[in-house]
Amino acid sequence: MKKISRRKFLQATAATAALASAAAQSPSGAILERSNRISANHWGAFYVNVRGGRMVGVTPYVKDAYPTPMLEAMADRVYAQNRIQYPMVRASYLRDGPGADPTLRGAEPFVRVSWREAFDLVAKELNRVKKEFGPPSIFAGSYGWYDAGQINNPPVLLQRMLRLHGGFVGGTGDYSTAAGQVIMPHVVGTLEVYEQQTAWPVILDNTQLIVLWGADPLLNCQIGWAPADHYAYGAIEELKKRRGRIEVVSIDPRVTDTARYLDARWIAPRPGTDTALMLGIAHALYSEKRHDQAFLDKYTVGFARFAEYLTGKSDGTPKTPEWAANISGVEASVIRNLARQMAAKRTMLMGGWAIQRQHHGEQAHWMLVTLAAMLGQIGLPGGGFGLSYHYDSGGNLTASAPGLPGITSGAASGGAAWLSKDANAIPVARVADMLLNPGQPFDFNGKRQTYPDIKLVYWAGGNPFVHHQDRNRLIQAWQKPQTVIVQDPFWTPTAKFADIVLPASTTFERDDIAQVGSYSRVRIVAMKKAVEPLYESRSDFEIFAELSRRLGFGPKFTEGRDTLGWVRFVYGEARKQAAQLKLPMPDFDTFWNGTGVVEFPIPGESRSFVRYGDFRKDPILNALGTPSGKIEIYSKTIEGFKYDDCPPHPTWLEPAERLGSEKARQYPLHLSSPHPKYRLHSQLNNTWIRRWYEVHEREPVWINPVDAEARGIRNGDVVRLFNERGQTLAGAVVTDRVRRGVVVMAEGAWYDPAEPGKVGALCKHGDVNVLTIDRGTSKLAQGNIAHTALVQLEKFGGELPEVTAFDPPKSAERG
Known part of the structure; x- marks a missing residue:
């Protein structure tokens, strides 16, 4: 593929003005030159520029x-005011x-202590809680990006310490x-949402119709769980050139x-109605005999049971395009025409993760696979479905490479008897x-378990007071533990709600190593320390190593390595893997x-x-990981769970809130909270880059x-956005890029209460999660429903x- 310049591509994606603004506002004011200090993070690989130790x-x-363009803010991340x-x-x-009075969390001043005193406090409290209440009273939260x-991985290090x-x-x-x-293991036998997708060259050469269903690759492919390689951008540029052949x-x-x-044709359903819209398309395919019955017979199980629901035989309600139009707000004629177009062309359904972050979100992905199966193109070049084209792994070319391991959380140690209850x-x-x-008790994927009684929360490397739903409910919940410990480089909203705060260093203040490409694994990159740790910050590894020493198992934690x-070592x-694959890799010193x-x-x-190409060629030899070895449109396993909120086949279930409901009379706007364009969730919100969009x-x-x-x-x-869960201020952007009845506000803005620590306080800054619902998708997955x-x-x-x-x-x- 022919490459274009960074500036030309960003012009095409309407980012030029932001970049110009950033250049004028950059606090360094320096002309940057490439240095030999290679490093990487979720935004990709890069060289770090240092002058005079800064x-x-x-x-x-x-x-x-x-x-x-988010790389522009990396230096400010190190020197952030907070x-x-x-x-x-x-x-x-x-x-x-x-x-001590947990209602003061988030409002009370903090007192500086020495590292020695802080380590003593944490070690003593971990021992006390374990002795008095047992291991299930300690929660290792630490979810986050x-x-x-591979070494300074806070959740893994925390779990490693707590296992010991x-x-x-x-x-x-x-x-x-x-x-x-x-849901996907029940349907296709794998997680699927993180699997390698049909390669982009295959899409470009064979696909005739791409349906982006809640997916925005240009925005989300900027980052990856492993450092992003940004391969998808070249593919999307090439796709634009082929728009005469690929719709x-x-x-x-x-x-988006x-x-x-891409000048795509825009179909704008009411949020949360994707499953209904897909059912309307499926009914059109089935009633007009445009579905592939031969594929369904050979590669799937349970379609006949689903068809009874689709046609209304089982519940008296045919899922016609007219029925779907009444729910989704998309005209029946548009639904029928899209069904006909999908059947007539080699079609790739690129589903986004957003459609499963809603009430009954399991149904949307299940129905998308069912729709692809009805089209009969799964496993054909350029056809079928894919659930991660908007992520760094989706459609990228996979290298022949070893896997770079990392420090592990360790095997389960003693004290596991409590798992029984x-x-x-x-x-x-x-x-x-x-x-x-x-x-x-609570239900989860066929099991019924009991919530433990948590006395101590230890959170490292995450920010739940931004990413978790229903902020005010979380504040109430956060008052329950006896102790909250937060380990982070920044005074995040979460850190402000802690009892003990430990200053961690940033990526640029410690050594590490990474593999670029979440699944493509195209290169291994050294993450060399660029500057000395600021103030009294220490690396996560150093913090947990010292705590482990004080808890009596330091050598087991470090295994004798700094x-x-x-x-x-990694x-x-x-x-060693590379040698088995006959791939050259220099020795460590030469590499480093x-x-x-x-x-x-x-x-x-x-x-x-x-x-799924191999599965299509031989569904017996290459059986899927489901009980039947096939795509399960009807799951007997899920049927056995007998959940009232997750039937055994894709189903439209009324969500807790949506446009067209009775509640919409009081709150008439549906709130969509997609990923931000110039942040990674809440990361970078505390840098000057926010001037680009605020x-x-x-x-x-x-x-x-x-x-x-x-x-x-x-x-x-x-403006003030509000509902019965909370209220927040925001800045209005009036645009026809959003359908009527919907407002769009990205997740990730830091929580900023007008009355710190108070439940129900006005957020002055724009934390969208003061407004969202904290409820599980269903008893099956218990995922978040941020888009409902x-x-x-x-x-x-x-x-x-x-x-x-x-x-x-x-x-x-x-005192």
Whole structure:
């Protein structure tokens, strides 16, 4: 593929103005030159530029043709005004000990202590809680997009320490794909949402119709769980050139950056009605005999049972395009025409993860697979479905490479007997439920377990006071534990709600190593320390190693290695794999002291990879991991669970809130909260990059011109969004890129209460999760439903409160 310049591509994606603004506002003011300090993080690989011992910026890796503009903010991340400088303890906690007035969390000043005193406090409290209440009273939270390195991985290190200490309660799944992760193994036998998809060259050569269903690759492919390689951007550029042959349809309540760049046909359903819309398409295919019955007979099970529901035989309601139109707001003629077009062309359904982050979200992914099966193109070049084209792994070319291991959380140690009653791992999005309901039963994927009684929360490398739903409910839940420990480089909203705060260093202040490409694994990159740790911050490895020493198992935790020793070790393990694969890798010293990069070849067959191609060729020899070995449109396993909110086949289930419901009379706008364009969730919100998009220092909210006019709102006004769960300010962006009745406000803006610590306080800055629902998708997956929320919006008429989200909390003298 021919490459284009970074500037030309960003112009095409409407980012030029932001980049120009950033250049003018960059605090360093320095002309950046490439240095030999290679490093990487979730945004990709790059060179770190240092002058006089100070980091002044980064230069994108020479082979990254499409670096994200967010790299501009990396230096400011190190020197952010709200770095945690020293170990700190909440004032009354330091005075009164565990359980000291938890209602003061988030509002009370902190007192500086020494590292020695902080380590003593943490070690003593871990031992006390374990002795008095047992391992299931300790929660190792730490969910989040922490450091991308293989060694300084806060959740893994925390779990490693706590396993050696005797045990803990953790989390399972993630906020991004929780419903998809649970439903897809029942349907196709794998998680699927993180699997390699049909390669982009195959798409470009064979696909005739691409349906982006809630997917925005241009926005989300900027980052990866492992450092992003940005391969998808070249593919999307090539797709634009082939728009005469390949049609693109975007099904989304907003015109995404990808849809705009590709001039896609926009179909805008009401949020939360994707399953109904898919059922309408399926009914059109079935009633007009455009479905592939031969494929369904050979490669799937249960379609006949599903067809009874689809036609209304089982419930008296045929799922016709007219029925779907009444729910989704998409005209029946549009639904029929799309069904006919899908059947007539080689069609790839590129589903986004957003459609499963809603009430009954399991149904959307299940129905998308069912729709693809009815088209009969699964396993054909350029046809079928894919659930991660908007992620760094989706459609990328996979290199022939070893896997780079990392430090592990370790094998389960003694103290595991308590697992018999309480859950040792809860679905990650159910943390508030757990804290509020100790001893209460809950269902999850066929099992019935009991919430443990948590006395101590230890969170490292995450920010639940931004990413978790229903902020005010979380504040109430957060008052239940006796002790909360937070370990982070920054005074995040979560850190402000802690009792003990430990200052961790940033990526650029420690050594590490990473593998670029979440699944493509195209290169191994050294993450060399660029500057010395600021203030009294220490690396996560150093913090947990010292705590382990004080708890009596230091040698078991470190295995006799320091940070660089672990980097050397995991590189050596990868090198052993490479030798077996007959791939050259230099010795560690040559790698570390040289370029710091090892590239791996991409075999020719990678360009022709077709997801489920082998299964289609021989469904017996290449059976799927389901009980039947086939795609399960009807699941007898799920039928056996007897859940009232997750039937055994794809089903339209009324969500808790949606447009067209009775509740919409009171809160007539549906709130969509997609990923932000210039952040990784909440990361980078505390840097100057926020000037690119904020309105009066508030998070922007998109509103349709008709909805804005009805409320007397103009572009640039500060508005108040509210419902019975909370309220927040935001800056109005009036645009026809969002359908009527929908407002769009990205997740990730830091929580900033006008009355710190108070339940129900106005968020001054724009934390969308003060408005969202904290409820599971269903008993099956218990994922989050961030996209299911109704709100009202009005112009804010009072004096604008000052934004203090990025200010450190007040300090107090030792009493």
